[in-house]
Amino acid sequence: MTQWTLGIIGGSGLYELDGLANIRREATTTPWGEPSDLLTFGELHGVPLVFLPRHGQGHRLPPSNIPYRANIAALKQAGCTDILSISACGSLREDLPPGHFVMVDQYVDRTEGRERSFFGPGCVAHVPMAKPVCSRLSRLAAEAGMAAGIALTPRGTYLAMEGPQFSTRAESELYRQWGMDVIGMTNMPEARLAREAELPYASIAMVTDYDCWRDDTHSVDVALVLEVMRANTVKAKRLLDGLTATLAGQTRVPGPDGIEAVLDSAIITPPGARDPAMVARLAVIAGRVFA
Structure with missing residues (x-):
């Protein structure tokens, strides 16, 4: 594959992107339902982008009701090769003040009741998550952010909480004792x-x-969060401008982490035991391995 197509998932405060060329918006559906909003297709520095506001326009969807499976499936259907998530978060460290950016490289998942997998009865898979993010895309984004003058830490652990309420002080102190860096939903x-x-x-x-x-x-x-969020959104757009300028000059090849072929060794159900209906549904995100 030689062309980057970057999927951008915009979090709180980031509901649209400026400066895109050749813009079009499309409704879509997936075997897991409709994504959070219309997909916005465009180009920045000649790099194709597909933008999706995670909470929908107008911030209509709370964290627990975001259609996560439909969002990822929709970006896969749209031809995205990589995904960059942009999210608001709280800091659990003194040296990560409001306005600071962190490139997440690890997670502790404390969410409850959310659908966590495309796979299930009829076709079971166990993908490795020891290194849950793409090292190449994380590095390129960090370099773009620092080149844009953004205070940025290139590594950090994200505590994912259920919400929608914020933490109690006891919870916040506990997560700090665990060594968490930032917290989000x-x-x-x-x-x-x-x-x-x-x-x-x-x-x-x-x-x-x-x-x-x-x-x-x-x-x-919320009032304090919104105040800082506006400034953060401007910086995020500067980072994205620099990142796409870098990608425009690079030929895309498979990344160093083996993510593009991870299902080769993750599907445990043998072909003869797979449910055809489940396989048909999974073709959207795993068609390569079922071909």
């Missing part, structure tokens, strides 16, 4: 599903607040 099961769809995934966590662990600051609230 939406990167899981998104990262898991991207891996099952063989899509390299990277996540930019944009700090909006200190959660509620600091005694000398106000507890996190």
Whole structure:
């Protein structure tokens, strides 16, 4: 594969992208339902992009009701080769202040009740998640952010909580004791599903607040988050501009982590035991291995 097609999942505050060429918007559906909103197709520096606001226009969907499977499947159907997630988050470290960006490289998943897999009865798969993000895309995004003058930490662990309420102080202190760096509500099961769809995934966590662990600051609230979010969104667009300028000059080859072929050794159900209806449904995200 020689052409990058970058899927952008925009989180809180990022509901559209500026400066795209050849824009078109399309409704789509998947075997797992409709995604959060219309897909916006466009180009930046000649690189094809497919943008999807995670919460929908107008921020209509709470974290627990985001159609994560449909979102990833829709981006796969649209021809995306890689996915860049952009999310608001809280900081659990003094040296990660509001306005700081973190390139997530690890997760602790504390979400509950969300559908975490495309696979299931009739066709079982176990994808590896020891390294849950794409090292290449994460590095390129980090380099673009730092080149744009954004305060950015290239590694960090993201605690995924269920929400929609923010943490109690006891929870916030516990997560700090665990060594977590940032906390958010939406990167899981998104990262898991991207891996099952063989899509390299990277996540930019944009700090909006200190959660509620600091005694000398106000507890996190929506008004404070929105104030910082506006500035973070401007910086995220600068990062994306620099990233696509870099990608425009590169030929895309399979990444170093083997993500594009991860299902070769992950599907445990032998062909003769697979449910044809399940296989037909999975063809959207795993058609390569069922061909």
